[in-house]
Amino acid sequence: MADSNEQVLDAIVVGAGMAGLYMTKRLKDQGLNFRTFEAGSGVGGAWFWNRYPGCRADLPIIEYSYSFSRELEQEWDWSEVMAPQPEIERYLNHVADRFDLRRHIQFETKVTDAIYDENANRWTVKTDRGDTLTATYCILATGCLNEPNYPNFKNADTFQGDVYHTAKWPAEGVDFTGKRVAIVGCGSSGVQAIPEIAKQASQLIAFQRSPVYTFPANNRPMNPAFLAQAKKDYEEIRERQRGNEMGIANYSGPKKPADPNKPAKPKPSRKILELTPEQRKAEIQQFGINVLSGYVDTYFNPEANEIACQLYREWLQETLGNPQKADALSPKNYPLHCKRPVIDTNYYEAFKQDHVAIVDLRETSVEEVTPKGLRTTDAEYEFDVLVYATGFDAMTGTIMRMNIRGRDGQSLADKWRHGPRMYMGLQAVGFPNFFTVTGPGSPSVVSNVLHSIEQHVEWIDNCIAHLRANGIKTIEPEQAAEEAWIEHVNEAGKGSMMTAPSCNSWYLGSNVDGKPQGIMPYLGGTKTYREKCDEVVAEGFKGFALAS
Numbered sequence: 196m197a198d199s200n201e202q203v204l205d206a207i208v209v210g211a212g213m214a215g216l217y218m219t220k221r222l223k224d225q226g227l228n229f230r231t232f233e234a235g236s237g238v239g240g241a242w243f244w245n246r247y248p249g250c251r252a253d254l255p256i257i258e259y260s261y262s263f264s265r266e267l268e269q270e271w272d273w274s275e276v277m278a279p280q281p282e283i284e285r286y287l288n289h290v291a292d293r294f295d296l297r298r299h300i301q302f303e304t305k306v307t308d309a310i311y312d313e314n315a316n317r318w319t320v321k322t323d324r325g326d327t328l329t330a331t332y333c334i335l336a337t338g339c340l341n342e343p344n345y346p347n348f349k350n351a352d353t354f355q356g357d358v359y360h361t362a363k364w365p366a367e368g369v370d371f372t373g374k375r376v377a378i379v380g381c382g383s384s385g386v387q388a389i390p391e392i393a394k395q396a397s398q399l400i401a402f403q404r405s406p407v408y409t410f411p412a413n414n415r416p417m418n419p420a421f422l423a424q425a426k427k428d429y430e431e432i433r434e435r436q437r438g439n440e441m442g443i444a445n446y447s448g449p450k451k452p453a454d455p456n457k458p459a460k461p462k463p464s465r466k467i468l469e470l471t472p473e474q475r476k477a478e479i480q481q482f483g484i485n486v487l488s489g490y491v492d493t494y495f496n497p498e499a500n501e502i503a504c505q506l507y508r509e510w511l512q513e514t515l516g517n518p519q520k521a522d523a524l525s526p527k528n529y530p531l532h533c534k535r536p537v538i539d540t541n542y543y544e545a546f547k548q549d550h551v552a553i554v555d556l557r558e559t560s561v562e563e564v565t566p567k568g569l570r571t572t573d574a575e576y577e578f579d580v581l582v583y584a585t586g587f588d589a590m591t592g593t594i595m596r597m598n599i600r601g602r603d604g605q606s607l608a609d610k611w612r613h614g615p616r617m618y619m620g621l622q623a624v625g626f627p628n629f630f631t632v633t634g635p636g637s638p639s640v641v642s643n644v645l646h647s648i649e650q651h652v653e654w655i656d657n658c659i660a661h662l663r664a665n666g667i668k669t670i671e672p673e674q675a676a677e678e679a680w681i682e683h684v685n686e687a688g689k690g691s692m693m694t695a696p697s698c699n700s701w702y703l704g705s706n707v708d709g710k711p712q713g714i715m716p717y718l719g720g721t722k723t724y725r726e727k728c729d730e731v732v733a734e735g736f737k738g739f740a741l742a743s
């Protein structure tokens with residue numbers, strides 16, 4: 196029996212980022228009685244919290260946008276090819292208003308507990324605002340990059356200046372004018388923030404543990420004619436995204452018929468190993484450094500990969516014109532494609548300026564934070580502002596911090612103590628009617644993540660509709676299916692640069708002290724994954740136990 200203060204619902208959604216917003220829309224359309232909880236004061240998730248200067252999409256925005264509504268595609272105009280954070284946040288607010296989603300969302304409320312009652316077959320959900328609700332279905336749309344990761348520096352709280360994390364940036368922004376700034380971390384966030392902070396700061400020191408292979412974003416204002424054409428071609432773009440293993444169409448406008456009077460546009464080679472050393476250099480010259488990331492053999496062949504890495508380092512030496520800084524910024528001990536691709540706007544340009552310095556934490560290590568700055572084994576650095584761009588406890592961090600208990604009181608954090616265990620990244624054994632959008636074991640972050648989000652949300656929504664239409668009380672994976680899927684995820688990761696012995700990344704959990712190591716996303720591709728999900732349904736929810 197529910198107590199009189201409890202609210203009895205069909206479903207609860209946790210999170211109102213890109214995943215939670217679309218889940219909210221689908222459950223609303225299905226007519227469910229549900230509520231969505233969001234910790235932030237507005238919608239957007241990652242695009243709400245990551246307001247640091249320079250934050251923008253790292254995929255062309257016409258592809259990194261919702262595909263579920265033809266009207267939405269037509270009515271929204273993007274101003275840049277890689278849209279900046281404020282514009283994406285505005286877009287997501289527009290989505291919330293356009294589809295009347297806000298009245299289902301309770302903001303500034305964190306879900307703390309989700310406990311399954313086997314007898315009642317209901318989830319009891321509690322929040323930090325004192326709510327207690329019960330629901331048949333509990334859906335986590337908490338995002339893969341949510342929980343900020345802070346370094347375990349000694350005396351971290353003694354610094355007397357201002358401290359920020361890129362993943363929890365203040366809404367009012369930060370004025371760095373004339374300030375001495377230190378930034379720790381040079382991944383995607385640091386690479387985007389450094390050139391922008393350098394424009395204001397009087398001094399900027401980047402403390403870098405792993406230099407990145409980063410490639411120019413080639414961002415530019417959106418050409419209105421291109422956007423108008425893309426709007427006409429959206430159906431084809433989405434179809435091509437579905438047919439691609441990364442969920443990316445690589446749309447560059449309509450295909451023009453070849454002009455027999457014009458020579459065909461030259462294209463780079465497919466494989467670096469098929470080129471002579473001279474031809475490799477010539478291709479970099481002709482097509483730019485981005486060409487290195489396109490050679491298909493660099494993804495699986497260590498020899499090809501090492502050639503590309505060496506060429507990258509040589510290019511960096513030539514580009515920077517400062518041997519010491521170039522050496523410090525050169526990635527050396529891990530392969531290209533090990534970490535998520537990083538793209539940048541003027542990253543190396545920033546380091547050409549005298550007031551921007553790099554401290555190579557491969558040569559010296561941080562001893563402690565001091566009231567005035569940071570002490571390494573080599574020197575003491577003083578500054579006014581400390582920025583952590585140290586990433587996330589990715590994919591599992593937020594979920595592990597919630598008190599989630601399934602059958603027999605089993606805690607999800609305990610089930611995942613050696614690494615996440617799920618069937619298809621959708622459900623875990625022992626947790627009936629409990630779903631994760633882009634959970635570990637699904638392609639999620641190794642694809643156009645919004646494409647993967649939409650596929651997952653639709654699968655979960657259709658699944659719930661099926662259960663309700665057929666009087667099925669619970670869905671939960673079978674043990675054998677969960678184990679086989681985990682094995683399949685590990686198998687799919689073999690041979691990839693992402694699982695190379697010298698690779699450390701948040702995909703593997705190796706960026707967080709003490710976190711279990713193993714490949715968390717599914718590397719089999721989004722097209723293949725979608726087919727597998729559809730097959731599961733076509734075969735009567737193969738691998739899931741359904742109970743009436």
Ligand code: NAP
Pocket residue numbers: 250251252253254340345346347361379380381382383384385387402403404405535556584585586587640699701705706
């Ligand atoms: P990240 O890729 O994990 O980079 C964090 C950086 O901090 C790394 O350089 C890391 O070094 C360093 N670091 C971590 N702990 C440290 C410590 N104790 N001492 C010194 N350095 C430390 O995190 P991120 O840059 O926030 O990016 C995470 C992901 O978010 C990206 O891969 C991407 O998927 C997404 N993202 C996307 C965009 C976009 O769409 N444009 C922008 C930003 C982020 P190690 O590499 O050695 O761990």
